[in-house]
Amino acid sequence: MVPFVRRRADLRDHPGQVALPGGGVESGESAWEAAQREVAEEIGVPAGRLQPLGAGDPIYAAVTNFSVVPFVAYLPDPVESFVHDVGELEGVLAIPLDRLLDDSAWAQSEEPWRFRYLAHEGSTVWGLTERIVFGLAPKLRQALTEDQSRDLPAAEQ
Template identity: 30%
Template sequence: MRAFDDATRRNIAEACAAFARLPEMAEPSALKRAAVVLALTESSDRDDTAFLLTKRASSLRSHRGQWALPGGRCDAGETPVEAALRELDEELALKLSAADVLGTLDDYPTRSGYLITPVVVWAADSAAIRPNPDEVASVHRIALDTIERDEAFDFTAIPESARRVIRFHHQMSLIHAPTAALIYQFREVLAGRHTRVTDLEQPVFAWK
């Protein structure tokens, strides 16, 4: 159990600082830059620290109705951290600053042409969460002890790729990469393991 308190914030910030990210690409990439947020807040029962997971609105043009971390494409001249904070405000009305950022994880290249930077932030004022109905159908608090269980993730094969597909079991749903891969790496960082996830595959439906 990880209480939502200053000690947990310090511990997670230290784990993120100890994590050695993969180096940035030396050459310009054709992939479009994007960022997502692992926003840490109180769990529903207030006994644990949780991260926020959303269900995308059914009216969106792409990946409608899917589970996702808050985030989106970087605007011109915007850093991934700036994009992550902006998207968190636009989607959930959480206004955070660079002082709330605890760290970043490895960039994850998607089959659909994006390079996603996961940004870990401490969202102390969770009462301020107001989902934007144009983008978010619902928002859920996933307690950290949920993702620390061995049965939370599994790996499977598909005929279209030699890479393993990762899946995160949440309630009665299966959540796939990239979201599952990023959550899995965060779980590993919390445990002090420098586990890479760029080789973990997405299901074919997410390739477009």
Template identity: 35%
Template sequence: MSRLQAPSDWWLDETPPYSDFDLNDAMERPERTLRPAAVLIAVMDRADGPTVLMTRRSDSLASHTGQIAFPGGRLDPGETAVEAALREAWEEVGLDPQLVEILGVGDGYETGTGFAVTPVVGWLKGEPVLKPSPAEVAEVFEAPWSFLMDPANHRREYYEPEGQPRRWFWAMPYREHYIWGVTAGILRRLCDRLYEGKVA
């Protein structure tokens, strides 16, 4: 994980180098002030190899219902990305911040909905006792690190909005879970950063 950015080098106004627009040249990228957010990529040691903690969002949420995500959300005023990621993980799934050893920060990612998301990578030092918030999380599961970091599992897929060009996105279907969009895009770029640009 030495290729990650040190949390002390992170700053709020950095323009994300990657985005939902990377695969969609025909989409107009709007001029706007991005809202800062952070997610926690929590890696756990398992007998069969490391896994990543992921969630399926509640069907009762106002947006992105049922989608696969990392614990995370907006930064509160004065928060760093690490502080926000740990707070959101505690609020969403009851992950004790004391269990998380922060390994570093990945590349920022601009979402189509106007967020600048910072991925924070952490190693869990013990077995978590999770208590998902039913208002936000329908399910918590683990996906193998080796699966998520294997470019053979990264698919370019698309949907066709009515009257608009195709919208391309990354997808990493894992068992019954369809990992796609921002979550898959962040994982794709994390793979690229950690494994020396071996993915396109």
């Protein structure tokens, strides 16, 4: 499962949208340190529990003038539930990784604006979040392939 957050409708940036946990880099911290801090603040996973698998290419969000550095990480010991920051978020939406990586699960919007989106449990992943997921998909597929090959008995490899 991949945790997404549902942003509150009264926020200035990306109100009401589904997003990945994240936020700005504070003075003196790296992008990875900021990512861990934001995950801890937004969904309650303590910093240091995430194992990084790599970073994606920076993505520019013209609407908000953000440059986003996305990371792929996993949680070796999954949490039973996420505790979200009610000051920023309406809740957490867990989407199965195989659904995110299934191209047939994604739809294309109609005119006048064409974009890819994923509908899941009454929410929609689109926009910047879709661009991040799409950009990270090759790293996610590679990590899954490597993980599955480690699980195979030696004779099957």
